[in-house]
Amino acid sequence: MFGPLTSKSGTSKNNKTGSWRTESRPKFLKTNCIACKMCRIVCPEGCITGTEKNTYDCDYAFCKGCGNCAMICPKQDITMIKEE
Amino acid sequence: MKEFLEGSKAVAEVVGLCKPGVISAYPITPQTHIVEELAQFVADGKLNSQFINVESEHSAASVVLGGVAAGVRSYTATSSQGLFYMAEVIFNIAGMRLPLVLTCANRAISAPINIWNDQQDSVSLRDSGWIQLYAEDIQEAADLHLIGYRITEDKSMMLPVMVCMDGFILTHGIEVVDMPTQEQVDKFLPAYKPLYKLDVENPISMGLLADPDYYTETRYAIHETMKDALKLIPKVTAEFSKVFGRSYNGLLEEYRTKDAERVIVAMGSVCGTIKEVIDELRAKGKKVGLLKISSFRPFPAAKVYEALKDIPKVAILDKSVSLGSYAPLAVEVKASFFGKKKSPKVISSFVAGLGGRDITKDTVKEIYSLLTSKEKACEFIDLKPELLKESYEQ
Secondary structure, eight states: OOOSOEEETTGGGGSOGGGGOOSEEEEEOOSSOOOOOHHHHHOTTOOEEOOSTTOOEEOTTTOOOOOHHHHHOTTOOEEEEEOO | OEEEEEHHHHHHHHHHHTOOSEEEEOOOTTTHHHHHHHHHHHHTTSSOOEEEEOSSHHHHHHHHHHHHHTTOOEEEEEOHHHHHHHHHHHHHHHHTTOOOEEEEEEOOOSSSOOOSOOSHHHHHTGGGSOEEEEOSSHHHHHHHHHHHHHHHTSTTTOOOEEEEEETTTTTTOEEEEEOOOHHHHHHHSOOOOOSSOOOTTSOEEESOOOOTTTHHHHHHHHHHHHHHHHHHHHHHHHHHHHHHSOOOOSSEEEESOTTOSEEEEEOTTHHHHHHHHHHHHHHTTOOEEEEEEOEEESOOHHHHHHHHTTOSEEEEEESSOOTTSOOHHHHHHHHTTTTOSOOOSEEEEEEOOGGGOOOOHHHHHHHHHHOSSSOOSSEESSOOGGGGOOOOOO
């Protein structure tokens, strides 16, 4: 008998770890964004996507609410709001 | 062909015939001769294998883990502190369901440092998910490596096998051994085909995080597979017998127990000494017998029950102890009668042979004579009371 032993590449997407988020989540205001990509780069989950100005957003299915994106944004265009 | 061989040499020869692609080990007494010999085979070009020198047992175990994970039959050997230094990786190999054979040349555990034989090292790792097979003599030790590879690489099993052979007594003892030929080994042991392997063309991850949603099932699967091993081991030993002509039960062996009134249960080389004593006592009309446990993990509890249920008095001889509780083998044997209709009237537990103290024929006779209607729990045999008078109070 075997249990879960191995995993194919990319399958960590199957585990929706966004439920680990506790206090707050980022809100992408999409008003002053200059598409500098800094939020995308610092996100430890790699769950921020976007290309053009004011298109950046994150996938709450994986976001842990660490706040790194809000901290690094040079335009204060990401704000942390209370998790509901 | 029959040869007069040192135990380590016989094991090394047989492991060589199994053609492991990766061998890694770190020298430790009394295991060293085995891998020394294998390193020589590789250096002489007799064995086409990668012998990887490492700086510790932790690394040796990690190297063979990597070897099997990459889809190659692998081998390592160790003893005592070395096995404990491997412990973390030992659990990983079982948890990742990687088939491996490891020889444990049984030796006592520090402190105080002691290089001589008892079985505390392997017994302490009984919960690691490894199948543990104990050898009585050099022939069995050599044969168990062939049997071990067949069991571990069975597609339903994929659990590592630890072949336990008493240090010095079997590793450095010399006996006549019937050595298999390459043709026989190839007939019995097909080339290793992994269920899954590390492959850059088809990437997978092994041994990854299993959160509370997954972990329990991985442990349960090993537990259930251990139960399946109780059925598989005798099948493999039966096939072994067809090819090599020597038969083992694989789980346990009953020696003159049918009408016995007093039976000793034991594991490893001491069973040979006990059989000699039995023959002597039987010649004098004493009804004594032996139950030799070959497979400590999985533990054949149902077979032990069947073998001992009608025996009036049973003694368990352990060469290890669970300090503060009972002796490990005694616990297993006693548990085999829990909630059952029949049971021996007396089940006594004895500890002997720690740190290489000889278990002589007289020791065995003493155990039979101490097996009276008064039950003994974890009774130390051949204890020297004069050594227990030290005082360190200020």
